Amino acid sequence: MMMRKNLSFRQKLILSYFSIAIIPLAVLGVFAFNQSTAALKNQAVGNSKNSSETMHNNLQYRLKNYNNIMDIMSxxxxxxxxxxxxxxxxxxxxxxxxxxxxxxxxxxxxxxxxxxxxxxxxxxxxxxxxxxxxxxxxxxxxxxxxxxxxxxxxxxxxxxxxxxxxxxxxxxxxxxxxxxxxxxxxxxxxFGELGNLASRSYLWTMSGSDQRIITTDSNLPVNTMELLITAASSGEQVFKVDSRKWLSVSQQITGTDWTLKLLVELNDIYEPSSHILQAALFIILGCTAILLILMAIFSHSLTRRIETLNKAMEEVEAGNLNVKVLTRGQDEISAITNKFRKMLKRLNQMLISEYQNNIVQKELKLRALYNSINSHFLYNSLSTINWKAIRSGVEDISEMTTNRSTYYRTTLNHGREIISVRDEISNVQAYLDIQLMMHDHRFRVEYRLDPAVFDYDTLHLILQPVVENSIKHGLEDLAGTAGIIRVSAVIEEQMIIFLIEDNGPGITPERLEELNRFESKGYGIRNVDERIKLFFGPQYGLSLSSEPGKGTKVKLSVLAYKENTDMKNEIMA
Structure with missing residues (x-):
């Protein structure tokens, strides 16, 4: 039913004519094929039974002679x-x-x-x-x-x-x-020369209730032989093994527990009937070809304008909203075409308006996400500086103040959304230096930075939330092992790949799947992922990988972007 609904008008028209003509021809061909197959099957069964009877009698005669010799001696x-x-x-x-x-x-x-x-x-x-x-x-x-x-x-x-x-x-x-x-x-x-076997015929002699093979002239694979032996019961039987039809004729040998089995593969015997089927198909195909040509000519005159309108709709579906649709006449097809043209014009006007609104909304959303970054770290750091000044003296205050100054400068970035990769890395370095002092250097930091990345710009403050998350969840719970934070940056296929790694306790598979879907209550890394996707597109963003006991890796992929090339407008479009 669904297939019929999906057919075009022309296809339905051709199908209706085709069905009327092809059904009688098909019925005639199937009838001829079935009749010939039945006749060949009856002939094959008769010939196989005669062959089996002849071979059975010859073997029985030989066994009788051997028994006579046994009688003479006994x-x-x-x-x-x-x-x-x-x-x-x-x-x-x-x-x-x-x-x-x-x-x-x-x-x-x-x-x-x-x-x-x-x-x-x-x-x-x-x-x-x-x-x-x-x-x-x-x-x-x-x-x-x-x-x-x-x-x-x-x-x-x-x-x-x-x-x-x-x-x-x-x-x-x-x-x-x-x-x-x-x-x-x-x-x-x-068992030799008991009688003449037809092509694709095999003679087996079985012994006992377990149907053990005494002798066979078959060169079939062992698994096929076992399937045939299992399927072939006593008497005369037609059965199928591995999609091929077989005829089995079985006879008991008097005076022994032997069974003589003749198996004939019927597929080759049915081959002549395929010639009849081929002839019938040739006639059907010839008539069908002539019929299709006539139907194509007739249906084309009826469906040409419908197909033209359908092609125009397909182009619109593919994204071409500037397609021109022309029509002549005053019938129903012309009326539909004119209405489609007016609808397309109106749609273009609506899309232009919607596009302009989307640009404004994206700008506003980017600004809102940026302003939502949690500033609690600034206040915690000020408290730490004060504590270190009281406890350690001027030297520590100087170092902390220097790192804080760098961090403020790169974080605030004069209120701009875009920052150079060099400054973004400096922001993370300042943050990590402060954290090292706060944690009494209980972990170490490694940097693996491709110098080529410093030629590009990126969204600012996308690395610090990830590093903060690694320290908080990756290293603070680490006991008995020196913590490591590794920050890497390379260029791959027009992308900058940032990698933040730690050697913490890792994340369970269930928790990792939840984090990668960003269903966690935590806001930091989800905020970063949303900002990257909004600015660069859905193919960029953040992903996590982890193994329990081996640490966690956070990968950030962004476009290799330079602000002065005005790529932002292209991305937003």
């Missing part, structure tokens, strides 16, 4: 006789191993390319023969092995490179365990 009577070790002659046992067991296991290994090793782990004291026949004690040394209850079913275990088909061989006559059969397979060959 239920062979001669192998059971060998593992039972009921031989009366060692020669007969060795003959069965060499003439029967080794050829059988060698042939079974050669039966499939994925086979790496076929091993019988026996517990009846049979001799170890290569990798075919080993003691069951060696099985515990394998990292992948977990001892479980004897089971006629094949258990599948996976590590980084291999799959292990593990089965307990049970005596068919007394159901006791004769040993363990382990069929070691190359994992990359077992």
């Amino acid at each position: 239920f062979n009577t001669k192998i059971q006789q060998l593992l039972s070790n009921h031989y009366t002659s060692p020669a007969m046992m060795i003959g069965d191993i060499k003439d029967f067991l080794e050829p059988l296991m060698s042939n079974l290994l050669n039966f499939t390319d994925e086979a790496v090793q076929l091993t019988l782990y026996t517990r009846n004291g049979l001799p170890e023969v290569g990798t075919y026949l080993l003691s069951e004690e060696r099985l515990a040394e394998e990292v992948w092995y977990k001892k479980e209850k004897p089971d006629l079913e094949t258990r599948w275990i996976a590590d980084e490179r291999y799959l292990y088909a593990v089965r307990t061989i049970i005596d068919m006559y007394n159901t006791s365990s004769l040993g363990t059969l382990v069929f070691k397979l190359d994992k990359s060959l077992v």
Whole structure:
């Protein structure tokens, strides 16, 4: 609603015509895009399900062959006789191993390319023969092995490179365990070439309830893989991860706790539909361009004078009150233009009068602020001089009187508001010399003055209130440490920067924020800040910085000003 109110008349006119033409075209484009996207999605789901079914069947077939090999070894009577070790002659046992067991296991290994090793782990004291026949004690040394209850079913275990088909061989006559059969397979060959994968498709085999990855052909980042595994549940599902759509097809592998997951990134599959969308957009944009040209020509004839008047108003808003507004005709737009011209003339007259009044008010306010400076220091100093004369003699009176004379001269300044920077510094030096005598030299004063500042003038009596504040609040409460007052003055970018520093107890952050907003009851530094801003402008003034326990800094920034250049009138303007 607010946006519509802020539109120009011409924009509203164009927008109304544009809406009437563009809405039907947009609806048609969205409909075509949705239909094509739905068709592509159905096709992708069908193809992915077929691929998943093919790969599932191929893997199931391979696992069945491996189980057949396990059955041949587990239920062979001669192998059971060998593992039972009921031989009366060692020669007969060795003959069965060499003439029967080794050829059988060698042939079974050669039966499939994925086979790496076929091993019988026996517990009846049979001799170890290569990798075919080993003691069951060696099985515990394998990292992948977990001892479980004897089971006629094949258990599948996976590590980084291999799959292990593990089965307990049970005596068919007394159901006791004769040993363990382990069929070691190359994992990359077992899961390789299960079927053709489409572009941006990934096949994962998961194990157990914790969905541990057995194998994957994915080169996706680990965090992306974890997000996909978490999001993809059982069955068929479409979900979104990191603003990209995925299709998941999951199938359980019979005889194992494995799940075969096929994940297909749908964004690339939907790409053909983007061509349809691009064509629709091209048509819409072409029609829109033609429509905009016609609307611009028609609306221009209606809104030209309104725009001219609006531009004149913008110039007035920017500060140009001398803009000329011309019009022809007797219609409503011409009447508004004539009234605006008369209003502008009247406004100029009022601003001239207001400007003159402001100059007078600023002069009066500057004088009032100057006269409001507290004079209690003069009376306190006179009392101190009298006390020192009684206690110390003529020498101290002479020194105090000299400093007082300098202070009076620079403070009164013949009633003028402007003083040279040199005299303003002299005023502070005289004040500090008097304070040193009053405080028995319990602090010291350092001056860091750029000689270039003495070429300029400034408002007088802006430093003394700040120095007085530093002594009163910064040094009088200082115990056990020699106090320091540092007075600095430098020129930076057409400004004179005065810096008054002390090593007093500092100011808390809350109190400092209050002082910088000049919300304190104290009048001295607020008076100085207001005088500087009134004379030089709001970009100048006074600011404080402090850290508890490290002292306080007061920064005064004023214009690098020379009275004889008549800058004051420029600033006041």
